[in-house]
Every structure is written in C-alpha cells, then in structure tokens.
Amino acid sequence: MTWVGRNGGQLEPYIWFSLSAWIVFLFTFWAVQTRLHVFVLILVSILFFSIRDSFSTIFLWPQVAMVLFCGFLLLMLLHFVQLKMRAPVIWETITDYPSAIGVPIILIIAVTTLVGLLAPTVNPILTDPYTAWKVSRGESVPLLGKGVSITASTGDASSGYSRDDSKLGGGFRYDYTPVMTVETTKRTYFRGETRSLYNGKGWEYGPNEKKMPLTRVNNNPLQLDARFNRSLLKTKEVKQSIVMNREEVFPVLFGGFAIEQIVQLNQGENAFQPILWSPRQTELLFTGKNNYPKDYTIISQEPVIDEPALREVKADYMDKLEWSEYLQVRQIFRSGLNSWLSKLPKQVRMPMIKPN
Structure with missing residues (x-):
C-alpha cells in the first residue's frame, strides 16, 4: 500500500483528467447508437462552444464547424449501418458500385464548401441573444465581429476598457485602423x-x-x-x-x-x-x-511647465470653489487620506509634491 500511495500520488491531478475523458468517451459511444442521440449530442456540443465563445476572448467557431462536420459524418455512417441491416441486397449493390453514391456525396460537400469560401462577409440579419441582452442593459459587447479563424486577425486586440466612461473595464474590440x-x-x-x-x-x-x-x-x-x-x-x-x-x-x-x-x-x-x-x-x-x-x-x-517654480508655490486651494472639482475625494477615502497627510513632513505638503 505504501508503494501504491507513493507512486499513485504522481498521477494526480492527471488521473482525473484521464478518467473524465474516459467517461465522456463511453457516454459519446453510447449516445451515437441512434439518430436522435446524435442530434442531441450535436446540439449540446454547439451550445457549449457558442456560450464559451461569447463569454470569453477565445475563438471557438472552428470547433463549432468541426462538431457539425463530425456530427453529419456520424449521421451518414449510422444511416449506412442501418441500411446494411435492413436492406442487405441494396447494400451489396452499393459495395459493388461505390462510386454511384460516393461521387454525389463528394460533389455536394465540395460545392457547399466552395460556396461558403466565395461568399462575401456580411453582418448577421438577426442579433444573437447574448448581444441583444448586453445591449438592452446598456453595456458594451466585448470582441464584436469575431472571425472564423484566429489567423484571420488583422491586428485587432482586446482592450480592458470599454467605451463607457462611467464604468471602467468591460473590454471592447480595439481597432488599429487609422482614425x-x-x-x-x-x-x-x-x-x-x-x-x-x-x-x-x-x-x-x-x-x-x-x-x-x-x-x-x-x-x-x-x-x-x-x-x-x-x-x-x-x-x-x-x-x-x-x-x-x-x-x-x-x-x-x-x-x-x-x-x-x-x-x-x-x-x-x-x-x-x-x-x-x-x-x-x-x-x-x-x-x-x-x-x-x-x-x-x-x-x-x-x-x-516650470517645475522648480511649481515646487515653490505655497498657495492653498482647499477653500476655493473653482478648484473643488480637481480636489474631489470620495467619502470612503477621506478619513484615511487626511490621517495620512497629517503625518507628512512639512516640506512635502506643498501642492506640487502632495499628489506624488
């Protein structure tokens, strides 16, 4: 038991990743036994990647495309398996002449892919629920206009500050094109x-x-x-x-x-x-x-700016109304700040040095 405990500890935490992957594999293997299960698996996978893509800075549209491709491939293979079981005569004919069904499938895939590659980039007709929800709350939507591929980026970057000055942070899609x-x-x-x-x-x-x-x-x-x-x-x-x-x-x-x-x-x-x-x-x-x-x-x-002259200024701006907006201190900070300022030496209490 000592040997198992000493050597088994080296597997943590990787053993849990492996077990999780194994359970997902067994579940997926069970889920692809019927056509309905395959449709549900495709839908759940697309929803997962779409939600993760919307609420993060990660591009996951290639993964969504791969899920669709693999899902339709599973449906096609499942159809052939069921055809072999229910109509063995027709299946033997297909195996004798595979080009009769293989060529149309390849042509459909090729034409669909070609049309997708040649299609121009246009804005979506319908607003996705996530964007509509954020806009309804008056918030900015980070990473607008995500592309299908990470390599398609033209120098844009994600910034930590939104266009809303009243609430710092939030992030937005920063555009480096000249203004x-x-x-x-x-x-x-x-x-x-x-x-x-x-x-x-x-x-x-x-x-x-x-x-x-x-x-x-x-x-x-x-x-x-x-x-x-x-x-x-x-x-x-x-x-x-x-x-x-x-x-x-x-x-x-x-x-x-x-x-x-x-x-x-x-x-x-x-x-x-x-x-x-x-x-x-x-x-x-x-x-x-x-x-x-x-x-x-x-x-x-x-x-x-004449910095030496500014350091010699001894004017007091605290009681002047025209300077009030530049000397604002929130109430939650005021007591602590006043206590800290009272401990400063007199030579650093000049207006030029105090903020530093």
Missing part, C-alpha cells in the same frame, strides 16, 4: 473631452460640468476660462492640421491642450458647423448628428 492623420509643429497629447466626477467605478460629468457655459465657435480666438489667472503662464504655439480617415461622427473635435482657435474648417468649404466651445473644460463639442468635419486646423497654446 485621423495629423500634421503638427510639435508632437503633443491629443484630447477630446474630460470628466471630473469619479463615482467609484468610473468617470461622469460633475454638477458644474452639466451647467457649464457654452459659446458658438467662429474664426476668432476662443474664450478662456475666467476662473484662472494666466498672467504668469508661459505657452508655446502649436499648429495642428487634422484630416479624418473615417466617416464616423464623434462628440468632440480633437486637439492638443489648450486649444486657442480654429483657423480652418473643411478647407474653407461648408465652414458652418454645429460646434460649441466649453471654456471650463477646453473642449470643442460637435452637436450635429452627421457631417462631421472632414478636416480642420487648430492652434493650441501648450503650457510650458
């Missing part, structure tokens, strides 16, 4: 819109953002946020020309911080566009449902 082409005098970070309120799961518009003033956009310099004094701020002018490569409609126009002026829109043709400017968020909002600008040129004033 826009940019010519700029300086490489900079492009931004579109911002959110100031963190709800514990993601970002939303704060109360002030929902009531923020908006102005119409023309060829004049854009209005600045009157809450802040920029007299000591040094900036560098950056000119950016954007050409959109897609026909999509975005809620904002993109540009480097901070946008100062739109100098050209649609190459001067059809320059009137439903565009609004938010001074508080420095956002160019596009309010139209179609006819998104195909190209535009903007001028930005990029702040020049």
